[in-house]
Amino acid sequence: MKTNLLKRFSKYLSYATTSDENSTTYPSTNSQLVFGDFLVKELKEIGMQDVQKDEFGYVTATLPSNCNKKDIPTIGFIAHIDTAPDMPGIAAPRIIENYDGKDIVLDKESSTILTLEDFPELENYKGETLLTTDGKHLLGADDKAGIAEIICAMEYLIQHPEIKHGTLKVAFTPDEEIGKGVIHFDVAKFGCNFAYTMDGGAPGELEYENFNAASAIINVQGRNIHPGYAKNKMINAQLIAMEFNALLPEAEKPQYTEGYEGFFLLVKMEGTVENASLTYIIRDHDKEKFEYKKETIGKIASFLNSKYGENRVTYTVKDQYYNMREKIEPVMHIISLAEKAMLEAGVKPLIMPIRGGTDGANLSFKGLPCPNIFAGGHNFHGKYEYVSLQAMEKATNVILNIARLAAE
Numbered sequence: 001m002k003t004n005l006l007k008r009f010s011k012y013l014s015y016a017t018t019s020d021e022n023s024t025t026y027p028s029t030n031s032q033l034v035f036g037d038f039l040v041k042e043l044k045e046i047g048m049q050d051v052q053k054d055e056f057g058y059v060t061a062t063l064p065s066n067c068n069k070k071d072i073p074t075i076g077f078i079a080h081i082d083t084a085p086d087m088p089g090i091a092a093p094r095i096i097e098n099y100d101g102k103d104i105v106l107d108k109e110s111s112t113i114l115t116l117e118d119f120p121e122l123e124n125y126k127g128e129t130l131l132t133t134d135g136k137h138l139l140g141a142d143d144k145a146g147i148a149e150i151i152c153a154m155e156y157l158i159q160h161p162e163i164k165h166g167t168l169k170v171a172f173t174p175d176e177e178i179g180k181g182v183i184h185f186d187v188a189k190f191g192c193n194f195a196y197t198m199d200g201g202a203p204g205e206l207e208y209e210n211f212n213a214a215s216a217i218i219n220v221q222g223r224n225i226h227p228g229y230a231k232n233k234m235i236n237a238q239l240i241a242m243e244f245n246a247l248l249p250e251a252e253k254p255q256y257t258e259g260y261e262g263f264f265l266l267v268k269m270e271g272t273v274e275n276a277s278l279t280y281i282i283r284d285h286d287k288e289k290f291e292y293k294k295e296t297i298g299k300i301a302s303f304l305n306s307k308y309g310e311n312r313v314t315y316t317v318k319d320q321y322y323n324m325r326e327k328i329e330p331v332m333h334i335i336s337l338a339e340k341a342m343l344e345a346g347v348k349p350l351i352m353p354i355r356g357g358t359d360g361a362n363l364s365f366k367g368l369p370c371p372n373i374f375a376g377g378h379n380f381h382g383k384y385e386y387v388s389l390q391a392m393e394k395a396t397n398v399i400l401n402i403a404r405l406a407a408e
Contacts, residue, residue, distance in 0.1 A: 002129070005152050005392050008042075009093075009131070012144040016090045019082035019178045026184065027057040027174030032081050039081075039147070039172055046155040048170070056184040057081070059172040063154055065165065065407075072166030072407050076195030077153070077399055078359060078370065079146030080176035083138055084381045091137035101126035106383065107135025114384055121202065121378060129389040141377030141387040146198035147172055149375060149392055153399035165403040171195075173359055179213070179320045181359040187368045194334045196402070197360040200374035203391045204350035206338050208328040208371040210361045211262065211283040211354070212290040213320040216297050218244055218278040220271070220313050237276035240304060240313065241269065244278060247300045252293075260285045260353055262293060285323055285353055321357050327364035328371055338373060341401035347394050373398060 015035040020028040027033065036059045043051045048061035059081070065072060083089040096104065101123060104114040112135035116122050133139045150170050157163055169192055173181045176199075200207060222237030245266060250256075254263045262284025269278050282297075284290040294317050301313045328335065339349045360370030376391030378384075 001152060001156065001396060002389050002393050004155070005148050005396065006095075006131075006389055008151060009144060009148040009392070012147060013093055013140045014090070016088075017082050017140075018085050018089050019175045020085060021178040026180070027082070028178060028180070029082070032174040033057050035081055036172065036174070039151075042151060043154075043170070046151065047158045048154060057174040058185060060190065061154075061170050063157060063165070063168040063170075065167045066161055067164040067166070067407055069164075069166075069407060073193035074167040074169065074191060075402065075406060076169045076171060076190060076192035076368070076370075077150045078171045078173065078195055078197045078363075079150055079199060079375070080143045080173045080181055080359060081147070082174050082177050083140045083142065083144070084177040086381045087138045087383060088136075089138040089140050091134045091139075093131040093139060094134060096130040096132065099125055099128055099130045104130070104132060106133055110135060112136075112383060114386065119379065119384065124202075125388045125391075128391075130386055131389060132386040133383050135383050137383065138381070139377070139385040139387065141375065141385060142380035143176070143199045143375060145377050145387050145392055145395070146375040149198055149396045149399060153396045153403075156396070156400060157403060163400070163404055164407045166407050168403055169195075176359050179357070182362045182366065185363065185366070187363065187366045190368065192368060194331060194369040195360070195363065196338065197358045197370055197372045198375045198395060198399070199358045199360075200354075200372045201377060201380070202350070203374055203376060203394050204342060204347050205374035206335065206342065206349050206351050206371065207354040208335055208351075209285060209325040209353040210321070210323055210357050210372075211285055212287055212322050213357055214282040214290070214294055214317055215320060216280040216282055216294070216315060216317045218280070218297070218301070218313065218315045220244070220276040221311070222272075222274050222276065224272070224274040234273065235308060235312070236273050238271040238273065240308060241271055241276040241278050244300055244304060244313065247303070248296070258355075262286070262289055264293065282317070283355075287323065321361045322365060324361045324364035324370070328369055331369045334369060335371060337402060337405060338371065338398070341398045341405055344401045344405075345394055345397040347398065
């Protein structure tokens with residue numbers, strides 16, 4: 001199976017599928033549609049049924065039940081097509097067989113090194129086959145590892161009909177990385193009782209809690225006056241923007257938080273004396289704390305307006321997704337099923353909150369309970385990304401076990 005996983009994964013990485021948060025189309029980039037066409041071809045070749053790509057770029061397929069037992073749930077497995085816009089995503093993976101447990105030089109020219117000091121979890125993969133970046137691009141394990149695992153699992157079930165399973169469905173979605181992955185997804189048409197996204201990190205990760213998420217855009221209107229004559233006249237929008245950021249809680253920044261702790265992240269800032277803008281993402285698992293964080297944005301804006309003049313600072317806060325926990329807790333048997341599947345695959349379940357979001361969060365609120373399972377990768381969204389081939393094989397086996405156990 002490892003050979004098949006490596007072959008598929010490497011092929012998928014040759015497709016540039018970076019999403020674009022500034023695009024007005026859906027999906028946001030045409031390259032995702034091109035890759036979707038390739039996945040349609042692959043799914044048909046392995047023998048999946050009802051394979052299609054709709055107008056929004058969603059690729060779906062069905063593996064019919066092969067047993068007569070009634071009341072077997074229809075289960076979905078989901079991964080996303082796009083890669084993060086943080087860095088370019090086309091590069092052949094570097095393959096390190098029988099990893100020796102030492103630092104890995106990714107790019108000599110830029111002295112980009114995957115070190116044990118910075119990334120101690122590397123020790124867990126000594127002796128395994130690692131797939132890393134070239135030090136200049138994303139690897140794309142987020143989430144092409146998930147796609148490879150799902151397709152390899154479906155192919156294995158088709159080739160081994162002695163493994164009994166109910167109806168299984170797969171879906172590959174665009175634009176997950178920019179928070180738009182399932183806005184057009186037809187849950188009723190997909191027709192599953194529940195599903196799993198294969199979009200987590202290290203082996204064992206099983207997640208049914210995620211951040212509540214919002215974005216905030218702060219605009220500051222200044223007054224530009226020739227600096228030689230600026231006294232009591234100039235209002236520097238950039239300085240007010242800096243003051244706004246300084247008034248946010250210092251301890252509630254990503255670099256100081258972990259576990260269930262939320263944060264404000266300044267993701268973009270632009271400005272001149274005349275105009276300045278700040279773009280934030282706001283995250284918290286706790287709904288009350290999440291609401292308080294959004295209120296904090298308004299309070300700071302009001303304070304600065306009282307100091308510098310009415311409407312000097314304006315803002316827009318927009319909710320993006322919510323914590324799926326409230327939708328999963330009534331159906332915790334789907335978590336128990338995944339736990340058992342992991343244990344039978346030789347993987348210790350690690351139930352933890354997602355310090356991020358997945359398509360599963362929005363799908364859960366659309367009526368499809370959808371926790372998240374590990375895909376095996378580390379250091380997503382950057383040049384230090386890597387994945388173990390053995391971890392991908394474990395994820396594939398978890399999918400196989402879920403299918404089999406649900407039919408027993």
